[in-house]
Amino acid sequence: MTRMTVEQAIHQALREEMEHDPRVILMGEGVATKHRDLVEDFGAERVRNTPLAEAIMAGTAVGAAAGGLRPVVDLLFAPFLPYSMDALVNSAGKLRYISGGQFSFPMVAMAMTGAGWAVGAQHNHNLEAMFVHAPGLKVLMPSTPADFRGLLKAAIRDENPVLFFIDLGLLHQEGEVEARADELIPLGQAAVRREGTHVTMVSYAKTVGACLQAAEQLEARQISAEVIDLRSLKPLDEETVLASVRRTGRLIVVHEASGLCGVAAEIAALAATKAFDALRAPVVRLTGPDAPAASSWVLEQAGVPQAEAVVAAAVELVLGTSEHTRAVMAHY
Amino acid sequence: MNVSEHTEPVADHHGVPGPTHESATPEARLSSLETMMLIRAYEEQLVELQRGGAPGTCTSVGQEACAVGVIGALDERDRILTNHRSAGHLIARGADPGRMMAEVLGRTDGYCGGRSGSLHIASRELGVVLTSTIVGGELSMAPGMALAQKMGRGEPGGIVAVFFGDGAACEGIFHESLNLAVQWQLPLLFVCENNQWQAFVHRLETMPDRAIADWAHSHGLPTRSVDGNAVEEVYAAAARAVAEIRVTGSPQFLELVTYRQRGHFEPDDQSYVDPDELVAWRRRDPIQGYREHLLESGLIDPEGLAAMERRVRERIEAAAAFAQASAWPAPDRLTDHVYA
Numbered sequence: 250m251t252r253m254t255v256e257q258a259i260h261q262a263l264r265e266e267m268e269h270d271p272r273v274i275l276m277g278e279g280v281a282t283k284h285r286d287l288v289e290d291f292g293a294e295r296v297r298n299t300p301l302a303e304a305i306m307a308g309t310a311v312g313a314a315a316g317g318l319r320p321v322v323d324l325l326f327a328p329f330l331p332y333s334m335d336a337l338v339n340s341a342g343k344l345r346y347i348s349g350g351q352f353s354f355p356m357v358a359m360a361m362t363g364a365g366w367a368v369g370a371q372h373n374h375n376l377e378a379m380f381v382h383a384p385g386l387k388v389l390m391p392s393t394p395a396d397f398r399g400l401l402k403a404a405i406r407d408e409n410p411v412l413f414f415i416d417l418g419l420l421h422q423e424g425e426v427e428a429r430a431d432e433l434i435p436l437g438q439a440a441v442r443r444e445g446t447h448v449t450m451v452s453y454a455k456t457v458g459a460c461l462q463a464a465e466q467l468e469a470r471q472i473s474a475e476v477i478d479l480r481s482l483k484p485l486d487e488e489t490v491l492a493s494v495r496r497t498g499r500l501i502v503v504h505e506a507s508g509l510c511g512v513a514a515e516i517a518a519l520a521a522t523k524a525f526d527a528l529r530a531p532v533v534r535l536t537g538p539d540a541p542a543a544s545s546w547v548l549e550q551a552g553v554p555q556a557e558a559v560v561a562a563a564v565e566l567v568l569g570t571s572e573h574t575r576a577v578m579a580h581y
Numbered sequence: 582m583n584v585s586e587h588t589e590p591v592a593d594h595h596g597v598p599g600p601t602h603e604s605a606t607p608e609a610r611l612s613s614l615e616t617m618m619l620i621r622a623y624e625e626q627l628v629e630l631q632r633g634g635a636p637g638t639c640t641s642v643g644q645e646a647c648a649v650g651v652i653g654a655l656d657e658r659d660r661i662l663t664n665h666r667s668a669g670h671l672i673a674r675g676a677d678p679g680r681m682m683a684e685v686l687g688r689t690d691g692y693c694g695g696r697s698g699s700l701h702i703a704s705r706e707l708g709v710v711l712t713s714t715i716v717g718g719e720l721s722m723a724p725g726m727a728l729a730q731k732m733g734r735g736e737p738g739g740i741v742a743v744f745f746g747d748g749a750a751c752e753g754i755f756h757e758s759l760n761l762a763v764q765w766q767l768p769l770l771f772v773c774e775n776n777q778w779q780a781f782v783h784r785l786e787t788m789p790d791r792a793i794a795d796w797a798h799s800h801g802l803p804t805r806s807v808d809g810n811a812v813e814e815v816y817a818a819a820a821r822a823v824a825e826i827r828v829t830g831s832p833q834f835l836e837l838v839t840y841r842q843r844g845h846f847e848p849d850d851q852s853y854v855d856p857d858e859l860v861a862w863r864r865r866d867p868i869q870g871y872r873e874h875l876l877e878s879g880l881i882d883p884e885g886l887a888a889m890e891r892r893v894r895e896r897i898e899a900a901a902a903f904a905q906a907s908a909w910p911a912p913d914r915l916t917d918h919v920y921a
Contacts, residue, residue: 272734294732300764304721305757312725315711316660317734320725335754339715340722348703349693350918352711384919408921 250425258394258426259359259415260284262401263321265430267291270319273405277306277323277359307333307358311340311410314356319405327362327414328374341410342385354385354410357401363455363505364549365418370541373417373549375506380412381483381515387436388482390414392457394424396480399434407436416454416505437484441493445475448499448563451490451516453479456503456535456554463559472567482512487519494520498529499566503554508536533562605813607880613653613812614875615889617645617868620669622897623678624843627668627685627699630901631847635686638699641666643810643842646867647774648673650815651742651835654823657708658736662723662743665700665714666774666841670744674707678896679903688907695910696918717752719743720771724758727767731830740768740826748779750793759800762832769832770822771797774809776841777862781853797834809837810867842866 253261264287267273276297281288288296299306303324310322324333341354362375380388387409391397397415404411442457443464450460457478464474475493479486494500500520502513513534520532535554543549605613624640631637641648648669655661663670671681676692684691685699692704700714710726713719723743730739749755750773762769773793777784789795794806803825807818815837822833840862844851851859875881881889 274732297765300757300760302757302761304754305724305761308718308721308754308758309725309728309761312662312711312722312727313729314725315722316726316729318725318729318732335715335718336721340711340713340718344701344703344711344713345921346918347693347697347701348705348712348918349691349696350921351693351703351705353921355921387920 251428252423253394253426254421254423255394255397255415255419256421258398259401261426262398262405263287264290266402266405267295269430270406272317272319273321274313274318275321275323276310278325280323303329303332304336307336308340310356310358311336311344311354314341314354314410315344315352319355321357321359321405324358324360326372327360327376328371330358330360330376333358337380337386337410337412338383342383346385353408355408357404357411357413359413359415361415361417361420363416363418364542364553365416365420365455367544367546367549369544373542375414375504375537377412377414377482378506378511381512382510385410387411387484388414389436389480390416390454390482391480392416392419392454392478394422395426396434396440396478398426399432400436400480403433403436406433411436414454418455434480437481437486439486439489440478440480441475441489442478443474443476445473445497447473447497447567448501449475449477449490449493449497450501450503450559450563451477451479452503453482453512454505456505459554459556459559460503462556463563466556466560467563470564470568472563474563479512485515485519487523490516490519491524494524495527498527500528501533501535501559501562501566503535503559505537505553507539508534509539511536530566533566535559535562605816609653610813610875610880611889613649613816614868614871614881615893616649616673617812617871618889618893619678619896620645620648620672621868622893623672623681623900624668626682626897626901628843628847630682630686636698637847638685639665639846640843641669641841643862643866644774644776644839645669646812646815646871647772647809647837647839650812651744651770651772651819651837653816654819655740655742658739659708659823660726660730660735660739660741661709662711662713662719662726662741663709664712664716664719664745664749666746667702667709667712667744668699671702671704671707671709674709676702676704676707676709678900682900682904683907686904686907687909688904689910690903690907717745717749717754719745720749720752720758721754723769723771724761724765724767727762727769727832728765730768731765738827740770740823742770742772744772744774746779747773747775747777747784747788747793749773750796751779751787756796756800759797759802759832759834763801766831768826768830770819770826771802771832771834772819773797773834773836774839775836776839778841778845780845794834794836797836802832802834804834804836806836806838809839810865810870812867812871839867840865
C-alpha cells in the first residue's frame with residue numbers, strides 16, 4: 250500500500266493506463282501543462298492541450314473514441330459541461346444505440362465540482378444527476394484515493410462513455426492505495442464503508458465523510474449506522490443498498506447536489522418500490538438546496554450537508570424527534 | 582452566382598497532379614448520372630411513402646451533384662461523417678436503397694435495425710461512420726475522427742470527410758471545429774453544402790452572402806467555393822482537395838453552392854419560399870443539366886437514357902418492396918445497444 254492524495258491517485262491512474270494501452274490519450278485545456286511528466290514519457294501526440302472550448306473538446310473525444318482511440322478529456326469544472334452537452338448526451342450517449350450497435354464510444358470525461366474552493370456557482374455545481382438521466386452514459390463520483398485510482402482505470406478500459414466527477418473538496422485528501430497497477434474497481438459496485446444495524450446512510454463523494462463522522466458520533470448514543478458509498482451512480486448498485494435497508498429498516502440519503510430529481514430521490518424511490526415492507530420510517534433526504542452555490546466560505550459550506558445534520562436525522566429516525574433535531578434539519 | 586476559388590495553391594508546392602473533369606472516364610460520367618438519378622428516385626419514393634403514412638424525412642433533392650461529386654473523389658480507406666440530409670452520401674457510397682428504406686420504415690433489415698430512421702443512418706462497412714442530425718454535431722466529432730486517423734487508427738493513407746450545411750456554419754462549433762483541425766493539422770475535408778435554407782429561414786437572413794468561404798479562409802484553410810449543381814466541377818474540386826490532404830495531412834474546405842429544392846422536412850408545402858427563386862434553381866437542376874450535357878456530348882443517346890431510367894426505377898421498386906416486406910423489430914429488443 251502507498252499513501253497518496255486524490256490528485257496523485259488520478260495522476261497515477263492516467264499514467265498507468267497510458268502505459269497499459271497505447272490507444273489512451275489525454276486531452277483538455279492545460280493537461281499538457283499540468284502533466285509535464287506524461288508529455289515527456291508518452292509524447293505530445295498523446296497528451297494534448299486544447300483550445301478552451303468545451304464543445305469541441307468533448308466532441309473531439311467522441312470522434313476519437315469512435316475512430317479507435319480511448320480518449321480521456323479533462324473538462325475542468327462541471328459548470329463548463331453544459332457547453333459540451335451535445336457531444337456527451339446526443340453523440341456519445343446516443344450514437345451507439347441509433348447506429349444499431351455499430352459503434353462504441355470508449356471515453357472518459359472528467360470534471361471537478363463541489364464546495365471547497367469558494368469560487369462560486371459557475372465553478373461549483375453538482376450536475377451528476379443530469380448525466381445519470383442521459384441514456385448511454387455511465388457516471389462515477391468516488392470519495393477515496395483508492396477509488397479514484399481504481400475507478401478511473403476501470404472507466405478508461407470500459408467500452409462506454411463515462412462521466413468521472415471529481416469532488417474538489419477531496420482533491421488533497423490522503424488515503425491508502427493498492428500498489429498494484431492491475432488493481433481495478435468495477436463500475437456499478439457500491440462500498441460499505443462502515444457496517445451498522447439501526448440505520449442505513451447512502452452517500453457519495455465528500456458527504457460520505459459527513460456520514461462516517463456522524464456514524465462515529467452516533468455510536469456514543471448506541472445508534473449503529475451503516476454507511477454506503479455509492480461511488481458509481483450509473484450503473485447503480487441497487488443490491489447493496491436494498492440489502493442494507495432490509496436489515497436496518499431506516500434510510501438516510503445524503504449528497505451535496507440539490508434534491509429535486511436527484512440521486513437521493515432515486516435511492517428513496519428504490520427503497521420505496523423494492524424494500525417498502527422493510528421500511529420502519531419515512532426515508533430522509535439531506536441534500537444541497539435548490540440554489541446556486543455561493544462563494545462566501547460560510548455560505549458555500551452551508552450548502553453542504555454536514556455531520557451534525559446527519560446525526561440529527563439519524564437520531565430522529567431511530568429515537569424520535571426533538572425540538573433540537575427539527576431546528577438543525579430545517580436548515581437543510 | 583458568385584463562384585470563386587479562395588485557395589492557396591498547396592498542390593503546386595507538393596507537385597500533386599490536380600485531376601480535372603476531363604480526366605473522368607465516360608463510364609465514370611455515366612455512372613455519376615445514374616447515381617444522381619438513383620438518389621433522386623430514392624428520395625421521391627420516400628416522399629411517396631410519407632404520403633402513405635411512413636415517417637417524414639429530410640431530402641437532398643437538388644443537391645445530388647454534391648454527394649456524387651465528393652464521394653466519387655474519396656476511396657474505401659476514407660471515412661465519412663454526415664448529417665440529416667445524408668441519403669445522397671450513402672447511396673453514392675454504395676449503400677443498398679432497400680436497406681436504407683427498411684431503416685426509414687423502422688424495420689429489422691435497416692442499416693441500424695430500425696433505431697435510426699432516415700435521419701441518422703450510419704454504416705461502418707461503408708465508412709459512413711457517424712451521422713448526427715443535431716446541426717453541427719457532425720462538425721464536433723470530425724476532428725476526433727481525423728485525429729484517430731492521423732494517429733494510425735484508420736486505414737493507412739485515409740482521410741475524413743465531413744458534410745454539413747450553411748445552417749451548421751452558423752453554429753459556434755463550426756469555428757471550434759475548423760480552428761482545431763487547422764491547429765492540429767488533421768487530415769479532414771470540410772464539405773459545406775450551402776443549400777440556401779436553414780430549416781425554415783433563408784440563409785441570407787442569417788449571414789452575409791459570402792460568409793462561409795470567408796470564414797473558412799480566415800481560419801487558414803485552403804478553401805474552394807464551386808457550383809454545387811455541376812457534378813464534374815464538384816468532383817474536380819473535391820479530388821484536388823483530397824489529393825492535397827493526402828500529401829499534406831492538413832485540412833481543406835469545400836463550399837458547394839446549391840439549392841434545397843424541397844422543404845425542410847416532409848411534408849412541407851414550401852409556402853415560405855420565394856417562387857421565383859425556386860423556379861430559377863429548378864432550371865439549374867443538377868440532374869437535368871447533366872443529362873443534357875451527356876446527350877449533347879454524345880456519351881449517351883435517348884435510348885441509353887431510357888434504359889438508365891428503367892434500371893433506376895426497377896431498383897427503387899425492388900427497394901421499396903424489400904423494405905415493406907422486412908420484419909418489424911421485436912418490441913422486447915427496445916433497449917438493445919444502449920450500452921456496449
